[in-house]
Amino acid sequence: MSTSTADHVPGRAPAGAAAARARGLTKAYGSGETAVLALDAVDVDIARGRFTAVMGPSGSGKSTLLHCLAGLDTVSAGQVWIGDTEITGLKERELTRLRRDRVGFVFQSFNLVPTLTALENITLPMDIAGRRPDEKWIDEVIDTLGLRDRLGHRPAQLSGGQQQRVACARALASRPELIFADEPTGNLDSRSGQEVLGFLRQSVDRLGQTVVMVTHDPVAAARSDLVLFLADGRIVDEMERPTAEAVLERMKRFDAVRGAVPGEG
Numbered sequence: 001m002s003t004s005t006a007d008h009v010p011g012r013a014p015a016g017a018a019a020a021r022a023r024g025l026t027k028a029y030g031s032g033e034t035a036v037l038a039l040d041a042v043d044v045d046i047a048r049g050r051f052t053a054v055m056g057p058s059g060s061g062k063s064t065l066l067h068c069l070a071g072l073d074t075v076s077a078g079q080v081w082i083g084d085t086e087i088t089g090l091k092e093r094e095l096t097r098l099r100r101d102r103v104g105f106v107f108q109s110f111n112l113v114p115t116l117t118a119l120e121n122i123t124l125p126m127d128i129a130g131r132r133p134d135e136k137w138i139d140e141v142i143d144t145l146g147l148r149d150r151l152g153h154r155p156a157q158l159s160g161g162q163q164q165r166v167a168c169a170r171a172l173a174s175r176p177e178l179i180f181a182d183e184p185t186g187n188l189d190s191r192s193g194q195e196v197l198g199f200l201r202q203s204v205d206r207l208g209q210t211v212v213m214v215t216h217d218p219v220a221a222a223r224s225d226l227v228l229f230l231a232d233g234r235i236v237d238e239m240e241r242p243t244a245e246a247v248l249e250r251m252k253r254f255d256a257v258r259g260a261v262p263g264e265g
């Protein structure tokens with residue numbers, strides 16, 4: 001199932017349809033003896049219109065990769081692009097605008113505003129940006145996520161799964177080029193988690209979105225088109241059309257062989 005071969009570098013795709021990409025992406029935290037190299041010269045291409053999952057042992061750099069690709073964190077070295085825009089080197093104001101206009105986020109903790117209704121939460125980023133929502137698109141998103149009868153509810157009146165669906169709708173509302181999801185099912189029971197994954201899947205299949213998701217869960221990763229495996233800050237393997245069993249097996253090899261390299265095993 002793994003597609004790593006001698007002539008293919010995991011995480012790299014042919015030139016062209018990348019929604020985001022990084023070259024030599026390096027991120028170190030701290031300095032001197034306590035420095036941690038969270039990302040070690042990562043090259044990656046995130047294909048447009050696909051659902052990419054990022055997996056790897058705890059501390060392997062998954063969240064750091066997501067944050068650096070999304071412009072939420074600065075890099076120590078290397079370059080990152082969203083579409084054709086190089087984001088490394090952008091000033092904070094330009095970066096804020098780019099994140100607002102071109103990227104959607106879904107976090108483990110939902111991050112909804114408790115005093116606003118579901119609908120107000122969904123359109124909040126656009127309201128802040130002073131952009132008129134595309135009503136037809138928002139309607140489609142709301143129906144795809146099954147939120148029609150919950151729009152007037154506040155987060156406290158919604159289940160965790162419904163809150164995460166609102167967060168997904170908020171991420172989709174501005175029709176971003178790219179959605180980054182960091183453990184979106186981490187706080188959900190398995191049924192709600194499956195529901196949310198189903199909606200992320202549909203946002204790719206039906207709405208043509210691009211999704212990058214960090215997860216610990218092989219079942220969640222199995223909903224993606226491609227799994228990238230990180231170990232010690234490097235992309236060491238990838239898997240097309242993953243199954244939960246194959247992902248689990250691959251993850252077990254990290255326990256057995258720390259610091260696995262492409263083509264090993």
Ligand SMILES: Nc1ncnc2c1ncn2[C@@H]1O[C@H](COP(=O)(O)OP(=O)(O)OP(=O)(O)O)[C@@H](O)[C@H]1O
Nearest residue numbers: 029030036038056057058059060061062063064065
């Ligand atoms: N703000 C920070 N300051 C110092 N070190 C950090 C910081 N954030 C992350 N790290 C370190 O960088 C490395 C990668 O962390 P990261 O959170 O990206 O890993 P992860 O694969 O997402 O882990 P997990 O699966 O446990 O969430 C780890 O060694 C971590 O301790």
